[in-house]
Amino acid sequence: MNKKKIYTIAGISAALILSVILLIIRPTILVYGIQRAGIYAAIALPMALVLGIVHIVNLAHGEMMMVAAYLSYFICTTFGIDPLVAAIPTGIIMFFLGLIIFKTSIAHTLEAPELNQLILTFGVAMVLSQSVNLIATSQPRKISLDYVSASATIGDVSFGIYDFIFPVLAALFLAVLIYFLKKTRLGKAASAVGQNPRGARIVGINVDLTYTIIFSLASMIIGVFGSFFITKFSIFPAVGGTFTMKSFALVAMAGIGNLPMVIGASLVLGLAESLVMSVPHGAGWSPMIFFGLIIIVILSRSFRSKQ
Amino acid sequence: MLELKNISCSYGRMPVVRNLTLDIEEGSTGLFGPNGAGKTTIINAILGLVPLKTGSISFRGTELNKLKTHERVHLGISVVPQERELFPFMTVYENLIVGGQNVPSARDRVARTLEEVCEIFPILKERFEQKAGTMSGGQQRQLAVGRALMARPKLLILDEPSLGLQPSIVHDLFSILKDMKKDVSIMVTEQNVRESLRAVDTGHIMENGEIIITGTADELSNNPEVEKAYMGL
Numbered sequence: 182m183n184k185k186k187i188y189t190i191a192g193i194s195a196a197l198i199l200s201v202i203l204l205i206i207r208p209t210i211l212v213y214g215i216q217r218a219g220i221y222a223a224i225a226l227p228m229a230l231v232l233g234i235v236h237i238v239n240l241a242h243g244e245m246m247m248v249a250a251y252l253s254y255f256i257c258t259t260f261g262i263d264p265l266v267a268a269i270p271t272g273i274i275m276f277f278l279g280l281i282i283f284k285t286s287i288a289h290t291l292e293a294p295e296l297n298q299l300i301l302t303f304g305v306a307m308v309l310s311q312s313v314n315l316i317a318t319s320q321p322r323k324i325s326l327d328y329v330s331a332s333a334t335i336g337d338v339s340f341g342i343y344d345f346i347f348p349v350l351a352a353l354f355l356a357v358l359i360y361f362l363k364k365t366r367l368g369k370a371a372s373a374v375g376q377n378p379r380g381a382r383i384v385g386i387n388v389d390l391t392y393t394i395i396f397s398l399a400s401m402i403i404g405v406f407g408s409f410f411i412t413k414f415s416i417f418p419a420v421g422g423t424f425t426m427k428s429f430a431l432v433a434m435a436g437i438g439n440l441p442m443v444i445g446a447s448l449v450l451g452l453a454e455s456l457v458m459s460v461p462h463g464a465g466w467s468p469m470i471f472f473g474l475i476i477i478v479i480l481s482r483s484f485r486s487k488q
Numbered sequence: 489m490l491e492l493k494n495i496s497c498s499y500g501r502m503p504v505v506r507n508l509t510l511d512i513e514e515g516s517t518g519l520f521g522p523n524g525a526g527k528t529t530i531i532n533a534i535l536g537l538v539p540l541k542t543g544s545i546s547f548r549g550t551e552l553n554k555l556k557t558h559e560r561v562h563l564g565i566s567v568v569p570q571e572r573e574l575f576p577f578m579t580v581y582e583n584l585i586v587g588g589q590n591v592p593s594a595r596d597r598v599a600r601t602l603e604e605v606c607e608i609f610p611i612l613k614e615r616f617e618q619k620a621g622t623m624s625g626g627q628q629r630q631l632a633v634g635r636a637l638m639a640r641p642k643l644l645i646l647d648e649p650s651l652g653l654q655p656s657i658v659h660d661l662f663s664i665l666k667d668m669k670k671d672v673s674i675m676v677t678e679q680n681v682r683e684s685l686r687a688v689d690t691g692h693i694m695e696n697g698e699i700i701i702t703g704t705a706d707e708l709s710n711n712p713e714v715e716k717a718y719m720g721l
């Protein structure tokens with residue numbers, strides 16, 4: 182058996198044992214952990230597509246989610262529809278917004294060193310958050326919905342059940358993306374472009390179009406997620422920032438190009454945060470988990486590559 | 489079938505191909521020359537990967553200058569690049585499929601073409617599930633040829649296919665090319681003039697970005713100048 186398999190099995194069994202212990206001593210930690218993980222995975226998956234498959238670094242990822250949430254908010258308040266219905270028009274609008282962002286900015290950096298993309302998309306992030314700040318002000322906004330407070334009681338524990346929509350959404354995103362990459366011609370072309378853009382041109386792939394569609398598709402997924410986000414959380418222009426960082430770290434943890442492991446990495450982060458938050462005075466420490474995990478992953482990666 | 493008319497290319501300010509005119513007829517053509525003569529540059533210009541400073545290129549009556557690389561490939565030009573340019577993390581099978589799926593005229597016949605390619609290169613069928621990046625250099629070159637054939641090209645261009653192949657496989661490869669030229673026209677660049685003259689009808693010898701000698705395979709092998717400069721070893 183090779184080392185990689187041992188690590189994977191060790192990781193999975195550790196997560197399983199942890200889950201079982203949690204389930205026995207404090208079931209709510211497990212429930213909230215999975216719900217958090219669902220949110221992280223759902224927003225990290227479109228980044229896994231863009232960063233992991235076609236190798237575009239997009240630091241405006243979280244800001245695009247924020248824009249999508251605002252779009253959804255205004256669609257809902259203007260037309261009086263539910264955010265879960267607004268997910269469809271928001272997704273479509275975000276597809277085209279992604280297309281515009283890509284064509285006007287990122288497309289020009291594809292041949293350049295990655296640092297250019299980093300700086301450029303950082304600029305796009307600022308433009309997006311400042312524009313929203315100008316148009317919608319920094320006042321937080323929220324949509325109140327009755328159904329999000331639905332709860333269930335099993336034995337003597339009760340917990341919110343609406344949030345399970347996020348793990349379901351993440352699983353749906355993953356299934357769609359896997360199907361797209363493995364079964365469709367465009368999906369396979371995208372993998373080819375990511376691995377060797379020059380080789381892709383030589384076999385007759387329209388490389389520029391492939392990049393454009395992949396980025397727009399990821400934007401559409403971000404758009405759908407933004408609509409789900411507003412059902413539960415209040416939004417303000419800076420709400421997206423942390424999601425860029427977290428998505429980035431989760432994709433790196435999962436291993437570039439490994440989409441299913443994004444779910445695994447999100448579970449580790451979600452469960453660990455939920456565990457820390459459950460101890461008294463722990464809530465303030467939960468952001469530390471994220472940085473701790475990044476350090477562990479980077480250290481173990483460099484340790485492994487040295488061997 | 490492929491006409492290059494007065495083309496010039498340069499990298500920065502350094503001219504690499506100078507006002508070169510070349511007619512590639514149906515059948516098989518060789519383009520010979522030492523390191524740095526400009527062979528790869530010409531192929532990249534045909535693909536549109538290197539811009540033309542002057543001149544024009546047309547393929548079977550269609551002017552290529554304004555077309556993008558993939559559009560040129562769709563017209564029936566397939567290239568086996570010197571650097572192979574495979575998809576390293578895809579399997580051998582996936583590389584071949586991608587090679588056939590992205591050219592509209594070859595798409596419906598992928599399954600049949602795959603069988604034909606495997607007949608020519610049995611090693612590929614044995615290694616279907618191996619990642620392309622883990623194949624040996626020679627195996628990768630066979631895969632690159634196989635992948636190019638998956639597009640069912642009208643013109644197959646091979647950039648130094650013998651590079652890094654053992655002599656017996658070079659011999660086989662040129663026999664295969666000789667057989668194939670009934671169905672598909674071939675243009676091949678080589679430094680190994682002797683071996684490749686067996687497989688081509690016409691040859692062009694270039695130096696410093698210019699064609700200096702043109703002739704049939706027989707004429708070239710009997711030309712004392714060619715003998716001295718390229719087959720002296």
Ligand SMILES: Nc1ncnc2c1ncn2[C@@H]1O[C@H](COP(=O)(O)OP(=O)(O)OP(=O)(O)O)[C@@H](O)[C@H]1O
Pocket residue numbers: 499504521522523524525526527528529530570679
């Ligand atoms: N990207 C580049 N930038 C600058 N100069 C280049 C570039 N590519 C090629 N050259 C130069 O152009 C000239 C022709 O190169 P080319 O690769 O076409 O030669 P070649 O005939 O294919 O040689 P070989 O037999 O070694 O493959 C060389 O002098 C080379 O140094």
Ligand SMILES: [Mg+2]
Pocket residue numbers: 527528529570647648
């Ligand atoms: Mg060359």
